[in-house]
Amino acid sequence: MSHEPRAVSWTGTALSLIDQTALPQTLRRLDIRDVDALIDAIVRLAVRGAPAIGAAGAYGVALAVAQARRENWTDGRLADAVARLRAARPTAVNLAVCVDRAAGRIPEGLDAVLAEADAITRQDLAANRAMAEAGADWLLKRVAADRPLRVLTHCNTGALATAGIGTALGVIRELHGRGLIETVYVDETRPLLQGARLTAWELAQEGIAHKVQADAAAAATVVGGLVDAAIVGADRITRNGDTANKTGTLGIALACAHAGVPFMVAAPVSTVDLTTATGASIPIEQRGEEEVLNLIGGGITAPDGTRTRAHNPAFDVTPGTLITALVSERGVLEVSSGQLPGDHWS
Numbered sequence: 568m569s570h571e572p573r574a575v576s577w578t579g580t581a582l583s584l585i586d587q588t589a590l591p592q593t594l595r596r597l598d599i600r601d602v603d604a605l606i607d608a609i610v611r612l613a614v615r616g617a618p619a620i621g622a623a624g625a626y627g628v629a630l631a632v633a634q635a636r637r638e639n640w641t642d643g644r645l646a647d648a649v650a651r652l653r654a655a656r657p658t659a660v661n662l663a664v665c666v667d668r669a670a671g672r673i674p675e676g677l678d679a680v681l682a683e684a685d686a687i688t689r690q691d692l693a694a695n696r697a698m699a700e701a702g703a704d705w706l707l708k709r710v711a712a713d714r715p716l717r718v719l720t721h722c723n724t725g726a727l728a729t730a731g732i733g734t735a736l737g738v739i740r741e742l743h744g745r746g747l748i749e750t751v752y753v754d755e756t757r758p759l760l761q762g763a764r765l766t767a768w769e770l771a772q773e774g775i776a777h778k779v780q781a782d783a784a785a786a787a788t789v790v791g792g793l794v795d796a797a798i799v800g801a802d803r804i805t806r807n808g809d810t811a812n813k814t815g816t817l818g819i820a821l822a823c824a825h826a827g828v829p830f831m832v833a834a835p836v837s838t839v840d841l842t843t844a845t846g847a848s849i850p851i852e853q854r855g856e857e858e859v860l861n862l863i864g865g866g867i868t869a870p871d872g873t874r875t876r877a878h879n880p881a882f883d884v885t886p887g888t889l890i891t892a893l894v895s896e897r898g899v900l901e902v903s904s905g906q907l908p909g910d911h912w913s
């Protein structure tokens with residue numbers, strides 16, 4: 568699949584986003600011309616995925632600079648808009664890092680900010696390609712099967728979540744391109760169904776065989792010998808290899824460890840946070856209860872009028888000790904064997 572249309576693209580005067588809340592039923596784009604509209608799109612997951620929100624955040628700084636010029640903002644108002652954009656979602660480190668990179672160019676003017684955002688996009692595109700190849704090569708050597716592979720993935724880590732072909736889904740695309748994917752087990756990824764809606768949509772566009780499954784089925788799929796490997800993305804990776812990713816990832820890693828199935832994390836180095844030592848310090852986004860309860864009509868009301876509550880952490884943290892391979896554009900670290908990002912990617 569050509570990864571056009573891109574999840575995030577700059578039109579020259581506005582930020583054009585695929586509205587991921589409308590997929591798979593409708594492919595439509597949002598024309599974003601101001602910072603608050605972009606913050607809303609990020610919070611609603613109209614644009615989502617660590618590298619994609621990083622790129623969107625960088626172009627969002629350009630929107631803020633253009634808006635400041637149009638509306639005669641003070642420097643303080645511009646700084647406040649940038650700070651709100653940077654904080655739109657707390658877990659994916661890419662958003663803060665990319666907003667900081669673009670904001671650092673503000674003194675040079677709008678063109679310099681746009682140039683930084685373009686560089687971020689180009690770097691992610693190249694990183695996707697490099698990690699797809701490195702991840703596929705490592706996996707094929709590790710599994711050493713003389714047949715196409717059966718893999719499991721969680722959430723969406725494809726062209727919709729990045730500037731390129733994807734992270735974990737990029738590895739899967741590379742394997743498919745070599746004729747080495749038998750099927751992909753796609754976790755639906757409750758409550759927002761990024762797997763069932765977005766990953767299935769991306770795989771279907773390219774004729775990559777896949778089966779959507781309930782998140783609750785993932786452990787038995789792994790332990791039952793139905794997959795050769797699990798490949799997931801990341802939102803923040805700390806110095807010791809602990810990795811925050813979509814909620815449900817930890818359970819897959821535990822099942823893989825129990826079953827001796829390779830567990831691979833694919834992420835660009837822009838997702839590695841070398842300022843944070845362990846996963847205990849990663850801020851985990853807590854999202855609205857309605858996202859969990861909507862499926863059952865908003866929840867149950869007890870006779871005394873109290874209503875069902877919901878617990879909705881958007882991410883969980885997988886210890887590096889459960890990660891067989893961490894692949895980025897800088898190569899593969901066998902984290903569970905002691906190869907840590909803090910030692911190798913500083």
Ligand SMILES: CSC[C@H]1O[C@H](OP(=O)(O)O)[C@H](O)[C@@H]1O
Pocket residue numbers: 612615616617618721722723724725728729733734735761799800801802812813814881
């Ligand atoms: C290629 S990073 C994708 C990463 O981001 C997703 O989270 P969200 O859909 O909330 O943005 C998920 O954790 C994926 O692994």
